[in-house]
Amino acid sequence: MSIMSALKISRRPATGFVVVGMFWGCFAAYVPEIKAQLGASDALFGMLLLGSATGLVSAMWLAPKMDRSLGNRSMQVAACLLAFAWLWPGLVTLPVLFFAVMCGVGMASGLLDVIMNARVSELEASHSRSLMNANHAMFSLSYAVAALITGAAREAGLPPVMVLAGFGVLTLLALPILRMEVAVVEEPETGRGRYPLWPILICGAIVLVAFMSEATVEAWSALHVERTLGGGAAEGALGPAMLGLTMMIGRFSGQVVAERLREVTVIYWAALMASAGALIASVAPTPLIAYVGFGVLGLGVSVIGPMGLALVGRMVPPHLRTEAISRAAVIGFSGFFWAPSLMGFVSEGFGLRVAFACVAVMLLIAIPLAIVMNRMEKDKIAASVA
Template identity: 25%
Template sequence: MNEISASPLSDGRAPIVTRERVAVALMFLMNGFLVGAWAPKIPEFASRLSLSESALGLMILTFGLGSITLMPVAGMQIARFGSTWVTRVAAVMALPTLLLLSLVNSVWTAAIAIFLFGGLIGAMDVAMNANAVATEKHMRRSIMSSCHAFWSLGGLIGAATGGLLIAWVGVLGHAAFATVFAAAAVVIGWPLLLTDKPHPEEAKQKVRLPMTPLPWLLGLMALFSMVPEGAVLDWGALYLRNELGASVQLSGFAYAAFSLTMAVMRFAGDIVRDRLGAVRTLRICTATAILGLFIAGFAPNATVVIIGFAIAGIGISNMVPIAFSAAGNLPGMAQGIGLSVVTTMGYSGILVAPSAIGFIAERVGLAVVFASLPLLLIVVLLLSGLARHADGNGAGGH
């Protein structure tokens, strides 16, 4: 196991910044960056393959299917080899996927490439979350929210630079730049990652789904926390444009306001959680998210909706990181088992929710959808006591 970069504090906790924390944050940044870099490539990808909107929708669904397929596989390998090696292997395997997506020229090769891209991004996601849990335990302080903040920051950098690079050096040149940037993060983080112990005796449990209800309830919490995120991402701008008559420019602020407050609060989340404990932090976050979504759903104009989304972003920011921390700290269960269940259920919310919301919105309108989303968060509030497992790293009040 790597040594922490400075001597422990008087209360037994590690300093706020250690080698291991920097390393796992770099892995989150790299993963988010690859996802963000993919977003501006989608229009060219669709035109190169002559994809209709529905065919492109199926391709994006294939990305999700790849994630859902390989996430449980990553959980098995974490039990067998430890999160460190699975994070490293998945990261290295994910590096060439953007180049692959830039080179494919048939629907079938594109489907295979996007399945691998989604699968390896998802597998790395499970592994790096497991490594973040191990690092939390080692440091005896919360770091999960800031790790997710670095993922958001990576996504922002990838998306913001993608369009400019594509215009400047072309699709393949952009993919090469993005691959080199991502590879640099992996090279720097590789030797600094905390080395956790594998649990080969628990790998056999992976073949069977866990029988205890705890990981499934935490998965439900993650799912219901991520459905509103997917709703704002995919339907926020359309809600402003179609139902409140906002301009294209103003509509763009729907997700921007949400993602900005979410990223900022994720950087602050660990400090709050260490002070208040995971349960109280989750309850405050969930109540804030409920308020924001109610404001957005009942808003008389676009400006009020944007304010509502910004408040919802503050709340939702730290709900998923707490659920993931709890999943990795379940008593008598290897990190990979709990995390593979919770991450797969959670991310399926972002993958499945958009189409379901579209079906409902056609009948009742998006205002009703956003006003109804707090019902899911009330379930999270009722289950919030399970967040006590997130304090298993020795951090936070109870």
């Protein structure tokens, strides 16, 4: 099968996606409890999550240097840093300390994100096939399973630090798999050409739209179900879990679709589907209808980000691949942190229903960006033939 062979080829970076997914899935399910522990309003909590964005910006500069210096151990070191960083969000009760802790989480998560995506792009180049969707599907699967486990843990009264520490132990056990040889690419002495800024910016913007939408549901779906629709803790945790499960299905399906259809076509229909899902979630009268909305959104948004990262890896020279993916990934992954913050301000002023409706509008921005990127790729092909 296409999916199984893709995962076999990329099993080492896929393990990195599993590590990142399980921590964020756990955090998403614990958001109502952590928010209450801090005594923060929607707007304040959203602003505190900007600490993650601050850490992520530093990852944009550190990841390529770390990758060059550590080589085949770079994913291992980044995973250890991430496990350590996640010990603290459930322990602090002061908002200022939570902001500082989330800075560390954002930096560690960004480092591992950039490096593992670069490893997948290297494997795509060496095996001449699409692998990105299958790897991102492993993030979604891990995210959903972790959210479900955390929902049960919350019902049992377990504190966040205990569950996050448990996932940290699993990360340490996975370290041997995360060691991976790095492809050595010599920088050409001549014919370097211009720096590929526009492909990085446009692909980064596509990924940004996708991940901002994803992050909104991750961070606020549990609160939407529990506060707006009157659900319990387990029902709230099912919100992010539904997103993760449907994104897993969408990305595994996208792995097959990516080998048959052009990216711009898939992104076009995926953006429309995801936008419809966000609208359903915004007007849902019951948790069940909200789950349907989260599921439709997950199916659509699942393939947009991975295809954006795959595009930038293909559009730049090989010696710039890690750096280009680092730049595009940080632009995109910043959506995981900016979106919850913006969502907090919108929710504070207008409610979570309006905030989810804004997500529906934002998703449509991916369509013109994909069309522009498609035109640039055609120009590149025409120039290489000429």
